[in-house]
Amino acid sequence: MAEANTITHDVIIVGAGLAGSWAAMTAAQKGVKDIGVLSKLHPLRSHSGAAQGGIAAALNNVRPVPDTGPRGPLEQIPPGDEPVDSWELHMFDTIKGSDWLGDQDKIEVLVKEAIDILYEYEHMGCVFSRTPDGRIAQRRFGGHSAPRANYAADWTGHVLLHTIHEQALRHGVKFYSEWYLLDLIVEDNVCRGVVAMNILDGSIHTLRAKAVMFATGGYGRAFKITSNAFANTGDGVAMAYRAGVPLMDMEFVQFHPTGIYRHGILMSEACRGEGGYLTNSEGERFMERYAPEKMELAPRDLVSRSEQTEIDEGRGIGPDKQGIYLDLRHLGREKILNRLPQVREIAIDFTGTDPIDNPVPIQPTAHYSMGGIPTTVNGQVIADAEGTPLTGFFAAGEVACVSVHGANRLGSNSLLEASVFGRRAGNAIAQFIQDGAELQPINGDPAQKNRQRIQAHLDRSGPELVDEIAQELKETMTNKCGIFRNEAKLQEAVSKIQELKERLKTAKIMDKSSRFNTDLLAGLETEHLVTFSEVVVAGALARTESRGAHARTDYPERDDENWLKHTVAHKGEDGPSFSYKEVNIDWDRYPPQKRQY
Amino acid sequence: MNKKFEMATVRVQRFNPDTDKKPYLQEFQVSTEGDPTLLDALQQIKSTTDGSVTFRRSCRHAICGSCAMNVNGRNILVCHEPLKKHLDGGGRVTIRPLPYLPIIKDLVVDRTSFWKQYLLIKPWLVPPDDVPEKEFRMTPQEVEDLNSAEHCIMCGACYSACTVVGMTKEYIGPHALLKEFMRVMDPRDTIPEQRLETVGGSNGVARCHTVFNCIDACPKHLDPTKAIETLRRLYGKRQALEEERKKRQETL
Secondary structure: OOHHHEEEEEEEEEOOOHHHHHHHHHHHHOOOOOEEEEEOOOHHHOHHHHOOOOEEOOOOOEEEOOOOOOOOOEEEOOOOOOOOOOHHHHHHHHHHHOOOOOOHHHHHHHHHHHHHHHHHHHHOOOOOOEOOOOOEOEEOOOOOOOOOEEOOOOOHHHHHHHHHHHHHHHOOOEEEEOEEEEEEEEEOOEEEEEEEEEOOOOEEEEEEEEEEEEOOOOOHHHOOOEOOOOOOOOHHHHHHHHOOOOEEOOOOEEEEEEEEOOOOOEOOOHHHHOOOEEEOOOOOOOHHHHOOOOHHHOOHHHHHHHHHHHHHOOOOEOOOOOEEEEEOHHHOHHHHHHHOHHHHHHHHHHHOOOOOOOOEEEEEEEEEEOOEEEEOOOOEEEOOOOOOEEEEEEEOOOOEEOOOOOOOOOOOHHHHHHHHHHHHHHHHHHHHHHOOOOOOOOOOOHHHHHHHHHHHHHHOOOOOEHHHHHHHHHHHHHHHOOOEEOHHHHHHHHHHHHHHHHHHOOOEOOOOOOOOOHHHHHHHHHHHHHHHHHHHHHHHHHOOOOEOOEEEOOEOOOOHHHHOEEEEEEOOOOOOEEEEEEOOOOOOOOOOOOOOO | OOOOOOEEEEEEEEOOOOOOOOOEEEEEEEEOOOOOEHHHHHHHHHHHOOOOOOOOOOOOOOOOOOOEEEEOOEEEEHHHOEOHHHOOOOOEEEEEOOOOOOEEEOOEEOOHHHHHHHHHOOOOOOOOOOOOOOOOOOOHHHHHOOOOHHHOOOOOOOHHHOHHHHHOOOOOOHHHHHHHHHHHHOOOOOOHHHHHHHHHOOOOHHHOOOOOHHHHHOOOOOOHHHHHHHHHHHHHOHHHHHHHHHHHHHOO
């Protein structure tokens, strides 16, 4: 092995958003001294920071003002008064939101630890909005039956990310900013390290570690209209899959109901949590027809489908009738300025519309990846449907599939998941190291192998450019594997992806230099998009039912008899093969029910 | 806003230190159809014309802080500004890297000094050893007194607009001073005196020339100058503040 280019740490964490930074800080607190965190961005640029509306936990700080109905004002709960919320209620809401595909034992961990992790954030300096008596402020969110989205104006993810990054620095964690992951090294079901490129100079290194964790985020960039950052190209899922790790429930992709029209940029669910309306071209609050009780605060899958139905039936707004209006005017100037300052600016910047004066054009946007690398409740990656651990390999956050979100995630549960399971992974990693884990030998020279692979990429002569492939893929995923799916569309997507895979093999990367080559990164990222999209589409084609975010027009009903199970995709010679894993259900407490809102 | 151009001329400052002797401007023609942002324009150039044009970007809506650049002489985030707004009478816009920093490649600058100062001021809260069972009771007024400093995205637009930074990288800089203000003002922090001593030295608040460039540059409408003024005022009463803080924490 070329030792000169080898870096060694006890622990390597890839990704520096909430999950990665929580794991790093927690392991450091537990006494693990030698932790390296790689990020393809500066850590503070991570996409966790883009989350806006809140982080769920049943803190019981506020309640609806009595007798004002489900959309009335909120007030702080006077000391000594009865609580309105509980972890049990949060648990049921999450199970129902998941359309019963979330593992109930894991959801229980999530909602119980939610309370404690919120206070930990607060103690570490997170600047939350406050109730008049100084408690953390809470608002309503879709699919939650109590106001439990704890918030900092509408930049909640931003303050959480900065807080946890600062504390990780305080505990001596070493960050490698702008390093790009190239390979995961797994031999004999033991993870031994990774290969990564220092983007600054293009140098490629083997990084050996006793434990490796992926916290690389989601895969929303495979869609044309998405709320996701440029960075969210599913690098971690694709790389794990390539290394033989299975992927779970990849067909479940969440479309958020309020992306900015034509841009997809997020207008927080807090807009509806604070009381915003959705209206169609006739000025109707159409959610009356789809979720008469919850209205705009139904879960995201349901609201997005309702919007798409309105659009498909000709009641959309905008020049191409592909939009819907988000109307905040009745909230009033003061509430918009205090509670939704960021989304107001976004609306003005991207649509020229001030929500104080006019409704904002929006449309559903690919937002969150429910699927990912299967893990235990402690972030331990599992290698198969039977639950065999992949030694030394951990994952948490959007890259992972625990699964707590099942077929559809509730808003404000993702910041929570990244935090709770990031912390748990940090604890598990510390235990693993302190139980005597050792560096494992590596066969051959993976860095050199990757140098050759990268050179082959740079040598491709075209004439097609990588971006043409990426654009066609995104069109395909949005049009054929979007909110509404059916067999014919998915079959088309399958063949299109095969074609794109072939074309990508010769597509040209224009920048040939070694210094800060983001064109090369785009080439690698496009390869990842194609790799996992194949799994998303194949999983969607196989699952002949509708559940949560996966809506098949040819199989419109949920089919618990045949499909109350997790999809586990394994890489094969000719595309993915599937096995299926049982969902953990407490049949006494939370048996599957019809899901209505 | 200039609406008449179907094509815009985007002049991008290019520089690869490995191959170029000095920076130069290169012109690209970009379609204005669909009202692209400045970032969309750069992305269009990169993906269809010249993939070697290099810049940082990620979130696309002014929250990640990656894409601060100098556009027609002003530091802005290119992701949330329309291209047309920045075209001159000839349909041209000029994009350069943030000033006062070494160039890594094209529009990507070396922010080592920026992050060094960020670390110097200890950006993390140092909370009391004993924490309550639930949250600290920080009042809405105490949150408001932070003046939204927690919304700072560390984009560096202020830092690279500051003439003092232009003269010396030893200056702590508006970004780090704003962060330190936020910590000093936070009733949960236990070391305000130490923080004020850090920023009260010769490379701290005393160096600010009150030119207000940082305020003009901030895409989040924050006010580093006012924060620096506050730190300057509190420096004189830092011991009293520390005592006051201890008392506040008894009821926090």
